[in-house]
Amino acid sequence: MTSLSVALLVPWVAGAVLVPLDGRRRWVAWLAVAALAGTLAALVVLTVRVVASGPQQLVTGGWPAGIGIVLRADALGVTFALVSVVVLIAATANEAILGPRARTFPALLVLLAAGLTGLFLTGDVFNFYVFFEIAMTASYALTAYGGEARQLRAALVFAGVNLLGSFIFLMSVAGLYHVTGALAMADVADRMSAVGANAGLLIAVGFFVAFSVKLGLFPFHYWLPTVYAGSRPAVAAVLSGAVANIGGYGLLRFGAGVFSDQLRLASTALVVLGATSIIYGGVLAASRGDTAEMLAYSAIGQVGYVLVALGVGGAVGLAAAVLYSVVNALNKALLFLAAGLRGRLLAGAFVLGALSVAGVPPALGYIGKLELFRTAVVAGSAALVVLLLAGSALSLVYMFQTYQRNFWRDDGSGKTSSPVANRLVVAALALLVLAVGLWPEPLLALSQHAVEALSGRQG
Amino acid sequence: MILAFALAVAVLFGSGAYLLLQRDLLRVVGGIALISQAAAVTLIAASLTRGQAPIAPDPSRPVSDPVPQALVLTALVIGLATLALLLALVHRVVVVFRTTRREALTAEETERAHALEPEQQRDRDEAT
Amino acid sequence: MLREVARLVWGPSLVVAADLIVKGYNEVGDGFAAGVVVVLATALTYVALGASGAERALPFLRHAPKLAVGGLLLALVAGFFPLLLGEPPFSHRPGPGAHVATVGSLELFTPVLFDVGVFLLVVGVLTVMLHHLADPDSEAGTPLDEPHDAGERA
Secondary structure, three states, X not given: OHHHHHHHHHHHHHHHHHOOOOOOOHHHHHHHHHHHHHHHHHHHHHHHHHHHHOOEEEEHHHOOOOOOOEEEEOHHHHHHHHHHHHHHHHHHHHHHHHOOOOOOHHHHHHHHHHHHHHHXXXXXXXXXXXXXXXXXXXXXXXXXXXOOHHHHHHHHHHHHHHHHHHHHHHHHXXXXXXXHOOOEHHHHHXXXXXXXXXXXXXXXXXXXXXXXXXXXXXXXXXXXXXXXXXXXXXXXXXXXXXXXXXXXXXXXXXXXXXXXXHHHHOHHHHHHHHHHHHHHHHHHHHOOOOHHHHHHHHHHHHHHHHHHHHHHOHHHHHHHHHHHHHHHHHHHHHHHHHHOOOOOOHHHHHHHHHHHHHXXXXXXHHHHHHHXXXXXXXXXXXXXXXXXXXXXXXXXXXXHHHHHHHHHOOOOOOOOOOOHHHHHHHHHHHHHHHHHHHOOHHHHHHHHHHHHHHHOOOO | OHHHHHHHHHHHHHHHHHHHOOOEHHHHHHHHHHHHHHHXXXXXXXXXXXXXXXXXXXXXXXXXXXXXXXXXXXHHHHHHHHHHHHHXXXXXXXXXXXXXXXXXXXXXXXXXXXXHHHHHHHHHHHHO | OHHHHHHHHHHHHHHHHHHHXXXXXXXXXXXXXXXXXHHHXXXXXXXXXXXXXXXXXXXXXXXXXXXXXXXXXXXXXXXXXXXXXXXXXXXXXXXXXXXOOEEOOEEOOHHHHHHXXXXXXXXXXXXXXXXXXHOOOOOOOOXXXXXXXHHHHO
């Protein structure tokens, strides 16, 4: 119980303390990194406890579960929380070395961490909505970091589109409460089976739309290139590696946990949508000249894989979806950060990220793709296997196109290399991708636990 | 009664959607505000109950449900916060561009696209 | 005329806010509503007197950021202090069913601290917003190196 509360409390207190400080000073930015590291430590302790003794739960105020707000840490939530905080640490450290340009930047990142941990570690639908909004508000403000025209445009587009998504989410939550009379996720999941098919499907579609907008799945992807390409590299890394996780987690938690009947009903539609995302993202990424835009379209393609895995469903499919969400978050964070810097070591980091996206060993993406192939085989669909192969081939094409354009040619313009510390941060992230790729057992086990927690009354 | 609420939500949402498509950024923000208010009214309408207050109620008569009221209050607070943030963003746009027209944000890229036009036309002419 | 109204309305708004916090446990009202009422009066003062005039008339407005952070920390402490006692967060002391000291109709228990914290947070945050909208160049905020070229050409 304590590690759960501490994991939630640390970013809040740190955020409150950081807000009045001037974030442009290096020590304030490093204080933010320290706070995030503290959160990560609490989350690691929590993970160990969850893996050892099952989901940790506490209800605020000591009230019974239906009356108080349920805070619940199970393998699914903890996995996503860990990945998001790791990405946030990498991005904050990156900017701390360069020197933040805005006084609110470190505080915003820590408050974003507060919103994200709250979201991943809650078992109450409306509490999820509240932390969802907290995280999104922090990210709207973060998108404008840098203050140039592109960032302002990215921030306004991001805020506008996601506010509409939040509106749909709120309506769906209201519908869910109206239909089931409960807000705790466990109670809602139990009562969903008694709900009429039409109402249930409508609410499920509402949730799906809200989370697809967050992830950038086709056909809700129109905002993504403007925002990811327009914001600064560290912010783009945060958006694609931490904030997009909200969409993945939401689809898994609500889709497979609460709306499991509706998910089975819609599995073909989900697979088709995911496939469209993969092809659309891949083809358009290959046609882009600007690295950031290429990465944005690549992001659209990659989240299509998560949707395909979710659509196929079953224990294998869901585990693959969890695993691929984690893989994608780490890849995108690494690639966005590497694309924003220059110098030695960065080419290697970018290559590793590219190999990971394409699914080539020994990078982590290979494990992700392997699990997806297993899902396709289990589903017995040759079309899916072909789709996965085509997607991987496309990823290889656009990634190496960009690598060639950016890193291979010696353009001789003599641009200065980025500071060594920055390159080391990116290299550390690349090493993480490599290490987990070489030793995937913990991540695989965590995904299995996550799926059991979902379907399960594992305890 | 429900019809009145549904009409109100429809009017709010319709006006909000119309404003979202305007050229002036302040009107766009106003449209977003109206849409979030439409969501709040829908929440209220979806969970209207009549009864006693839920503190020490008489068990024989119906009790009104306090949860949706808490939900709406929270939604309103969140709406306030996001509206404040949007206004701050628009304020920054005004400070930087000295105009609230939506096109100001894409002005630079449109100019660059226009500048490339003659070259692209030349490429097309060469090919034909 | 506006200045007179602004000056006269501010004191009563504090009283209304206090009333909202106190009665919020049995009837409609809570820290957030109280905060918004005070901010409405403050907004009127900003409009009537301008940013510097408002801060001369009500000197504590200069400290609005500290109010906001103090309020947030107070709310966090009120919410999470039960952890030190081994109870889940947001448990109130005295617990349900125990005897509570009362001042009139207000029960003195920890959620009052939480509401006061929320009140201070709302007042602080919205006052900072008002200040920034009223007087955008006065404090550093998010610095921009120079106005964008398009702005000068337009």
